[in-house]
Amino acid sequence: xxxxxxxGPREGAAxxxxxxxxAPVFAEQAGLPVVPGPDWPGVRCFCTTRAxxxxxxxxxxxNLGMKAGDDPATVDENRRRLRAAVPSxxxxxxxxxxxxxxxxxAPGDDRQADASVTATPGTxxxxxxxxxxxxxxxxxxxxxxxxxxxxxxxxxxxVLENTLRALRDRHPRARGWRAWIAPGIxxxxxxxxxxxxxxxxxxxxxxxxAFAPRAGVPGKWMADLPRLAELRLRRAxxxxxxxxxxxTASHPELFFSxxxxxxxxxxxxxxxxxxxPD
Numbered sequence: 001x002x003x004x005x006x007x008g009p010r011e012g013a014a015x016x017x018x019x020x021x022x023a024p025v026f027a028e029q030a031g032l033p034v035v036p037g038p039d040w041p042g043v044r045c046f047c048t049t050r051a052x053x054x055x056x057x058x059x060x061x062x063n064l065g066m067k068a069g070d071d072p073a074t075v076d077e078n079r080r081r082l083r084a085a086v087p088s089x090x091x092x093x094x095x096x097x098x099x100x101x102x103x104x105x106a107p108g109d110d111r112q113a114d115a116s117v118t119a120t121p122g123t124x125x126x127x128x129x130x131x132x133x134x135x136x137x138x139x140x141x142x143x144x145x146x147x148x149x150x151x152x153x154x155x156x157x158x159v160l161e162n163t164l165r166a167l168r169d170r171h172p173r174a175r176g177w178r179a180w181i182a183p184g185i186x187x188x189x190x191x192x193x194x195x196x197x198x199x200x201x202x203x204x205x206x207x208x209x210a211f212a213p214r215a216g217v218p219g220k221w222m223a224d225l226p227r228l229a230e231l232r233l234r235r236a237x238x239x240x241x242x243x244x245x246x247x248t249a250s251h252p253e254l255f256f257s258x259x260x261x262x263x264x265x266x267x268x269x270x271x272x273x274x275x276x277p278d
Contacts, residue, residue, distance in 0.1 A: 030085035032062065037180045037271070038242050042142025045271035047134060047182040047244070049254050053078040055265065063256065063265025065128050070265060086270050090126035091116055095149045097132075099159040101166045115148035115163040119170050121273040130256040131248050133184035133229050134269035137163055137238065139174035147271050150184075150229055152192070156199040160229065164236050178240035179233050182269045185259055186247030187212070187224035194219050206231055 027036045032052040037045035053062030054077045059070040062078050083089065091104040093113050100113040105120050116125050125147035127134040132151035137160075138144065146163040148154070168174065191214060200207040210227040214220040230241045248255040256265040
């Protein structure tokens with residue numbers, strides 16, 4: 001397995017746990033360019049980019065999604081390359097924009113879910129996205145770990161709260177919680193209808209403030225999905241939330257984006273626990 005070549009410590013409010021976004025940072029994992037997650041003791045996580053794979057347009061090049069319409073043999077090759085960057089086979093899910101959470105330490109045949117949790121070092125959780133938010137959650141001592149796929153439907157449906165509940169069930173005496181919101185669609189690119197805004201209305205004024213009316217287009221709003229995710233995480237008791245600050249729709253050279261391109265590939269966000277830190 002390749003080692004994550006991390007940059008130096010991140011400066012700024014986000015690195016200390018506020019809602020601010022960090023500056024874009026890239027690293028290399030076993031020859032693949034990736035967006036590294038926070039440098040938390042006991043945890044490793046990163047999000048792939050579209051570079052480093054074997055695919056051709058519109059899946060160029062590192063599409064990791066088997067159901068995106070790409071050649072299966074090419075996706076197999078891309079997943080083989082990814083496997084060299086992680087300690088075990090990723091725990092892939094059959095994502096459905098829901099809120100079900102699976103225990104990766106006791107897997108069954110049914111992988112239809114949008115989040116998973118583990119307490120086993122070396123078990124690699126995996127989330128596929130092409131605009132939806134990948135969210136990694138762990139406790140302050142890195143004893144348990146969760147990864148969630150949070151599009152607006154799953155977010156409104158409670159996928160993050162369900163993931164945190166599953167983690168608390170595994171580690172009731174956790175000293176605190178932290179989360180990384182990996183690259184996803186940003187507020188300048190995510191146009192939604194009133195139905196999406198109404199889905200978050202029960203969350204109150206703070207949630208409605210994440211929707212800006214689109215000028216000249218009645219009934220359309222620009223939604224800040226990472227802000228909505230952070231709001232829900234903090235209300236659920238997550239003390240430290242770090243956002244990547246990267247919009248998948250705004251960087252065609254770096255990321256796949258379903259909203260931008262329609263037919264496109266999928267990135268993967270991978271996370272795993274190391275041996276328990278001292």
